[in-house]
Amino acid sequence: DVTLINLFEVPPGREAETLEAWGAARTFLSGEPGYIDTTLHRALDPEARYTFINVAHWESAEDFTRAIRRMHAAGVFPQIEGVVINPALYRAMRRDGAE
Protein backbone atom coordinates (compact mmCIF):
# COMPACT_ATOMS: atom_id res chain seq x y z
CA ASP A 1 0.00 0.00 0.00
CA VAL A 2 0.92 3.69 -0.21
CA THR A 3 0.74 6.46 2.37
CA LEU A 4 -0.74 9.87 1.54
CA ILE A 5 0.76 12.57 3.78
CA ASN A 6 -0.99 15.92 3.38
CA LEU A 7 0.46 18.99 5.11
CA PHE A 8 -2.04 21.81 5.79
CA GLU A 9 -0.89 25.41 6.11
CA VAL A 10 -3.84 27.12 7.84
CA PRO A 11 -3.98 30.84 8.69
CA PRO A 12 -5.32 31.72 12.15
CA GLY A 13 -9.13 31.61 12.29
CA ARG A 14 -9.47 29.15 9.39
CA GLU A 15 -9.12 25.96 11.42
CA ALA A 16 -12.85 25.22 11.78
CA GLU A 17 -13.54 25.65 8.05
CA THR A 18 -10.55 23.48 7.21
CA LEU A 19 -11.74 20.73 9.58
CA GLU A 20 -15.20 20.85 8.05
CA ALA A 21 -13.82 20.57 4.51
CA TRP A 22 -11.50 17.73 5.64
CA GLY A 23 -14.50 15.90 7.13
CA ALA A 24 -16.45 16.17 3.89
CA ALA A 25 -13.45 14.95 1.90
CA ARG A 26 -12.94 12.00 4.26
CA THR A 27 -16.59 11.00 3.98
CA PHE A 28 -16.34 11.04 0.17
CA LEU A 29 -12.93 9.33 -0.02
CA SER A 30 -13.74 6.60 2.50
CA GLY A 31 -16.31 5.27 0.02
CA GLU A 32 -13.77 5.01 -2.81
CA PRO A 33 -12.09 1.77 -3.96
CA GLY A 34 -8.63 1.24 -2.40
CA TYR A 35 -9.23 3.45 0.66
CA ILE A 36 -7.83 1.89 3.86
CA ASP A 37 -7.75 4.46 6.68
CA THR A 38 -6.87 8.02 7.62
CA THR A 39 -5.73 9.91 10.72
CA LEU A 40 -5.77 13.69 11.04
CA HIS A 41 -3.18 15.19 13.36
CA ARG A 42 -3.15 18.65 14.92
CA ALA A 43 0.09 20.43 15.86
CA LEU A 44 0.67 20.88 19.60
CA ASP A 45 2.44 24.18 18.86
CA PRO A 46 0.00 26.78 17.46
CA GLU A 47 2.99 28.39 15.66
CA ALA A 48 3.78 25.16 13.77
CA ARG A 49 4.14 25.61 10.04
CA TYR A 50 1.65 22.84 9.31
CA THR A 51 -1.35 23.12 11.60
CA PHE A 52 -2.84 19.80 10.44
CA ILE A 53 -1.18 16.77 8.90
CA ASN A 54 -3.30 14.01 7.45
CA VAL A 55 -1.80 10.51 7.12
CA ALA A 56 -3.93 8.15 5.02
CA HIS A 57 -3.35 4.69 3.59
CA TRP A 58 -4.48 3.48 0.18
CA GLU A 59 -4.10 0.15 -1.64
CA SER A 60 -2.32 1.88 -4.55
CA ALA A 61 -1.28 5.26 -5.93
CA GLU A 62 -3.73 4.77 -8.81
CA ASP A 63 -6.63 4.22 -6.40
CA PHE A 64 -5.74 7.43 -4.59
CA THR A 65 -5.28 9.53 -7.75
CA ARG A 66 -8.61 8.30 -9.20
CA ALA A 67 -10.45 9.03 -5.95
CA ILE A 68 -9.01 12.56 -5.68
CA ARG A 69 -9.99 13.30 -9.29
CA ARG A 70 -13.55 12.13 -8.55
CA MET A 71 -13.66 14.16 -5.34
CA HIS A 72 -12.64 17.39 -7.09
CA ALA A 73 -15.09 16.66 -9.92
CA ALA A 74 -17.81 16.40 -7.27
CA GLY A 75 -16.61 19.74 -5.82
CA VAL A 76 -16.31 18.19 -2.36
CA PHE A 77 -13.09 19.89 -1.16
CA PRO A 78 -13.60 23.63 -1.74
CA GLN A 79 -10.59 25.97 -1.78
CA ILE A 80 -10.52 27.92 1.50
CA GLU A 81 -8.97 31.36 1.44
CA GLY A 82 -5.38 31.29 2.68
CA VAL A 83 -5.32 27.51 3.26
CA VAL A 84 -2.52 25.71 1.38
CA ILE A 85 -2.51 21.91 1.14
CA ASN A 86 0.66 19.96 0.29
CA PRO A 87 -0.32 16.34 -0.53
CA ALA A 88 2.34 13.81 -1.53
CA LEU A 89 2.44 10.02 -1.75
CA TYR A 90 4.96 8.00 0.26
CA ARG A 91 5.88 4.37 0.83
CA ALA A 92 6.64 3.12 4.33
CA MET A 93 10.31 2.02 4.30
CA ARG A 94 11.28 1.12 7.83
CA ARG A 95 8.91 0.20 10.60
CA ASP A 96 10.05 -0.40 14.16
CA GLY A 97 8.75 -0.63 17.64
CA ALA A 98 6.12 -2.07 19.84
CA GLU A 99 3.60 -2.85 17.06
Next chain:
Amino acid sequence: DVTLINLFEVPPGREAETLEAWGAARTFLSGEPGYIDTTLHRALDPEARYTFINVAHWESAEDFTRAIRRMHAAGVFPQIEGVVINPALYRAMRRDGAE
Protein backbone atom coordinates in the same frame (compact mmCIF):
# COMPACT_ATOMS: atom_id res chain seq x y z
CA ASP B 1 0.18 9.61 23.28
CA VAL B 2 1.75 12.14 20.90
CA THR B 3 2.90 11.81 17.30
CA LEU B 4 6.27 13.15 16.16
CA ILE B 5 6.17 14.00 12.44
CA ASN B 6 9.61 14.90 11.09
CA LEU B 7 9.92 16.22 7.52
CA PHE B 8 13.33 15.70 5.88
CA GLU B 9 14.55 18.00 3.10
CA VAL B 10 17.38 16.00 1.50
CA PRO B 11 19.50 17.26 -1.41
CA PRO B 12 20.17 14.72 -4.19
CA GLY B 13 22.96 12.30 -3.27
CA ARG B 14 22.50 12.67 0.50
CA GLU B 15 19.81 10.01 0.89
CA ALA B 16 22.10 7.19 2.02
CA GLU B 17 23.83 9.32 4.68
CA THR B 18 20.46 10.54 5.92
CA LEU B 19 19.12 6.98 6.17
CA GLU B 20 22.22 5.91 8.09
CA ALA B 21 21.87 8.81 10.54
CA TRP B 22 18.12 8.08 10.89
CA GLY B 23 18.94 4.43 11.67
CA ALA B 24 21.41 5.43 14.39
CA ALA B 25 18.88 7.86 15.89
CA ARG B 26 16.14 5.21 15.88
CA THR B 27 18.40 2.70 17.62
CA PHE B 28 19.18 5.26 20.34
CA LEU B 29 15.61 6.55 20.71
CA SER B 30 13.96 3.13 20.74
CA GLY B 31 15.74 2.48 24.03
CA GLU B 32 14.37 5.64 25.66
CA PRO B 33 11.43 5.76 28.12
CA GLY B 34 8.09 6.58 26.43
CA TYR B 35 9.10 5.41 22.95
CA ILE B 36 6.32 3.46 21.20
CA ASP B 37 7.07 3.04 17.48
CA THR B 38 8.31 4.76 14.35
CA THR B 39 7.81 4.45 10.60
CA LEU B 40 10.02 6.12 8.01
CA HIS B 41 8.35 6.98 4.69
CA ARG B 42 10.02 7.76 1.37
CA ALA B 43 8.39 9.99 -1.25
CA LEU B 44 7.30 8.24 -4.43
CA ASP B 45 8.08 11.43 -6.38
CA PRO B 46 11.85 12.14 -6.34
CA GLU B 47 10.99 15.85 -6.76
CA ALA B 48 8.91 15.89 -3.57
CA ARG B 49 9.85 18.68 -1.18
CA TYR B 50 10.27 16.25 1.71
CA THR B 51 12.18 13.15 0.59
CA PHE B 52 11.58 11.31 3.90
CA ILE B 53 8.89 11.75 6.52
CA ASN B 54 9.21 9.99 9.86
CA VAL B 55 6.06 9.35 11.90
CA ALA B 56 6.78 8.21 15.45
CA HIS B 57 4.63 7.72 18.54
CA TRP B 58 5.64 8.59 22.09
CA GLU B 59 3.81 8.26 25.42
CA SER B 60 4.20 12.02 26.04
CA ALA B 61 5.77 15.21 24.70
CA GLU B 62 8.07 15.29 27.74
CA ASP B 63 9.35 11.76 27.03
CA PHE B 64 10.14 12.79 23.47
CA THR B 65 11.83 16.08 24.38
CA ARG B 66 14.00 14.39 27.04
CA ALA B 67 15.02 11.61 24.63
CA ILE B 68 15.98 14.08 21.88
CA ARG B 69 18.05 16.12 24.33
CA ARG B 70 19.89 12.95 25.42
CA MET B 71 20.39 11.89 21.79
CA HIS B 72 21.96 15.21 20.81
CA ALA B 73 24.11 15.15 23.96
CA ALA B 74 25.35 11.73 22.85
CA GLY B 75 26.09 13.20 19.39
CA VAL B 76 24.06 10.44 17.73
CA PHE B 77 22.32 12.47 14.99
CA PRO B 78 25.10 14.40 13.20
CA GLN B 79 24.23 17.40 11.03
CA ILE B 80 24.52 16.36 7.36
CA GLU B 81 25.41 19.06 4.86
CA GLY B 82 22.32 20.37 3.09
CA VAL B 83 19.89 18.16 5.01
CA VAL B 84 17.15 20.14 6.83
CA ILE B 85 14.93 18.40 9.37
CA ASN B 86 11.55 19.84 10.44
CA PRO B 87 10.34 17.94 13.53
CA ALA B 88 7.05 18.89 15.19
CA LEU B 89 4.75 17.19 17.71
CA TYR B 90 1.13 16.43 16.87
CA ARG B 91 -1.88 14.81 18.48
CA ALA B 92 -4.08 12.46 16.48
CA MET B 93 -7.53 14.12 16.29
CA ARG B 94 -9.67 12.04 13.98
CA ARG B 95 -9.12 8.45 13.09
CA ASP B 96 -11.21 6.61 10.54
CA GLY B 97 -11.20 3.54 8.46
CA ALA B 98 -10.65 -0.14 8.42
CA GLU B 99 -8.63 -0.27 11.70
